[in-house]
Amino acid sequence: MNKHHQILIVGGGSGGLMTASKMKLERPSIDVAVIEPSEKHIYQPAWTLVGANTFDYEKTIRKEADVMPKGVIWIKDLALTFEPKKNEVPLGSGKKVTYDYLILSPGIQIDLDGIEGLKEKMGKKWSLQQLCRSQIHLAMH
Numbered sequence: 001m002n003k004h005h006q007i008l009i010v011g012g013g014s015g016g017l018m019t020a021s022k023m024k025l026e027r028p029s030i031d032v033a034v035i036e037p038s039e040k041h042i043y044q045p046a047w048t049l050v051g052a053n054t055f056d057y058e059k060t061i062r063k064e065a066d067v068m069p070k071g072v073i074w075i076k077d078l079a080l081t082f083e084p085k086k087n088e089v090p091l092g093s094g095k096k097v098t099y100d101y102l103i104l105s106p107g108i109q110i111d112l113d114g115i116e117g118l119k120e121k122m123g124k125k126w127s128l129q130q131l132c133r134s135q136i137h138l139a140m141h
């Protein structure tokens with residue numbers, strides 16, 4: 001069954017959830033839904049502290065359900081692409097969600113090709129998470 005929401009947020013990381021939370025606080029009746037496939041929420045802002053060995057990495061991981069703001073609908077699915085002319089987001093499950101307003105907060109992926117020679121220096125193309133984990137690993141060992 002396809003659904004419609006006033007506000008549709010792609011990504012239930014710190015950015016997406018903070019935006020959803022602020023909106024519900026400002027206007028409790030507003031209909032906000034977050035598309036997030038992962039059951040784990042990773043609080044990346046604390047990773048600097050983890051790298052400095054002053055915060056436990058495991059404590060940066062929480063259940064997504066526990067941090068989803070009250071009254072916000074969690075669509076546990078993947079945004080496959082965007083159909084802005086139809087105000088529609090097709091999902092990995094084959095369903096579609098329509099919206100009045102769309103907010104994108106899917107995080108970033110480091111592009112090592114952006115800096116000439118960096119990829120060769122790094123040896124391979126890493127995902128942001130791999131890069132962070134390696135930073136943390138290097139800092140801790």
Ligand SMILES: Cc1cc2nc3c(=O)[nH]c(=O)nc-3n(C[C@H](O)[C@H](O)[C@H](O)COP(=O)(O)OP(=O)(O)OC[C@H]3O[C@@H](n4cnc5c(N)ncnc54)[C@H](O)[C@@H]3O)c2cc1C
Nearest residue numbers: 011012013014015016035036044045047048078079106107
């Ligand atoms: C090593 C490191 C140290 C940092 N230190 C600090 C710090 O000290 N202080 C600070 O303020 N910030 C810090 N940051 C930055 C902070 O982590 C980011 O600003 C913040 O996590 C960004 O939140 P976000 O929600 O935009 O992205 P993310 O937290 O990356 O969340 C993105 C979410 O989108 C989901 N997603 C991705 N694609 C899709 C899709 N197609 N469909 C649905 N969902 C999708 C992902 O599953 C993820 O849950 C640090 C970052 C790193 C890497």
